[in-house]
Amino acid sequence: MTNRELTEQIRKKRSFLCIGLDTDLDKIPGHLKQEEDPLFSFNKAIIDATHEYCVAYKPNIAFYEAYGLAGWKALEKTIEYLNEHHPDIFTIADAKRGDIGNTATRYAKAFFEQLNFDSVTVAPYMGRDSVEPFLQFPGKHAILLALTSNQGAFDFQTTAYEGKALYERVLETASAYEHSERLMYVVGATKAEYLQDIRKIVPGSFLLVPGVGAQGGSLQEVCKYGMTEEVGLLVNSTRAIIYASEGTDFAEAAAAKAKELRDQMAKELL
């Protein structure tokens, strides 16, 4: 999916909501645990209930790997279901991979070809030859960690480096990588005040913004400082939506919460 197609979907749905699928057997409603594949059953119900309010889904790969083969199978079924029933929805493998040359190519093939995701999150620490292999696939995107929403971001990302923070250096350096037009960046909503400076470095790139809601980030601030003429934002929400209810009404509760966020986003798009 190209940036332009993604923007079209955002305009059409009046939403730039991404829903995280951090599907956890300990948190899904009890009645689902009788199903043959509880992880997929939960995801399918969430997708069926929320797809009209969002433009992207982001399975967090760790949650599937934690269940071994059964988890991987549930992930495969989830992405197949999305690609078959909702091909207009952008898909993000939240994997935060980062490794050199031929290994990066393996990861890219795993997520882009084997699983047919539209994008994968990538860590920048190993530099150019760990990122560029993800940028060789037309219509596919690498979403590079820049400034994350967690406390540990202050350990290294914001530390000054020749007068610039490391995350600024990451944005600048990566912008010069081959096919950087296929790059998006992760910027946490908890650090919305940084978005003004970030937009000076990557004025047109899509930003994937976690941390609105449970982590305390403000949607209004993110839009004020981060939105571009082509929108340029995917704002992620996970727990507030997928775990809105622990009962048999979990899907309806998720839909209500997703609609609420979509309605807030629609106002920002006016």
Add this chain to the structure above:
Amino acid sequence: MTNRELTEQIRKKRSFLCIGLDTDLDKIPGHLKQEEDPLFSFNKAIIDATHEYCVAYKPNIAFYEAYGLAGWKALEKTIEYLNEHHPDIFTIADAKRGDIGNTATRYAKAFFEQLNFDSVTVAPYMGRDSVEPFLQFPGKHAILLALTSNQGAFDFQTTAYEGKALYERVLETASAYEHSERLMYVVGATKAEYLQDIRKIVPGSFLLVPGVGAQGGSLQEVCKYGMTEEVGLLVNSTRAIIYASEGTDFAEAAAAKAKELRDQMAKELL
């Protein structure tokens, strides 16, 4: 496995060799492709032929994920085989994971509990709360990327930050994390000259050193600058060993190459 037990194995085998299992269907001998599980058949043959010359195996997780369910199954069988037949050998899931809190815990459980690896490689970019979850498991280790062997390492890792390179800052900061005694660090052999300074920051930690051989690093230099009284080194070799021959003699060729490296290491241990 504790550091002390690992050192004992090194002394016993006169080797600090780690063999990378970057098992690639395009590179394994043709006759294995008729097997039901070619990836596992290759790994088993390599392990059977080389285990007396090495103290660690390091499957590169990307290579298994690239084959989806079949790959994950082969990875499971490989680690089960190692734990059953060679419980004294240290196992490394080369996954380079890095994500926050509960996600990091998921990855840790996937590799330490689900698959029962002794260690997993971890990326530092997201800071403390992305690393400490891996340090909560007695007898298990996180191996943090510090200074990697690839060209892209110069993009960010070696750049000066308040007078110190980022990789030095990573070593210093991580040394203060809770249970940092369970940390090891990746330092590429192609940058052996940095080892002298690295040993000032982490004098006692085990270092996992890739890049000897195919990538041009020197074993002698690595030992000169990086070896401690408890050895403190795991030197990895992958392609030179596992792809030493493309024919039906691949396992014997791998054994010969592993023995050659072991013999070089034995001299350094004198």
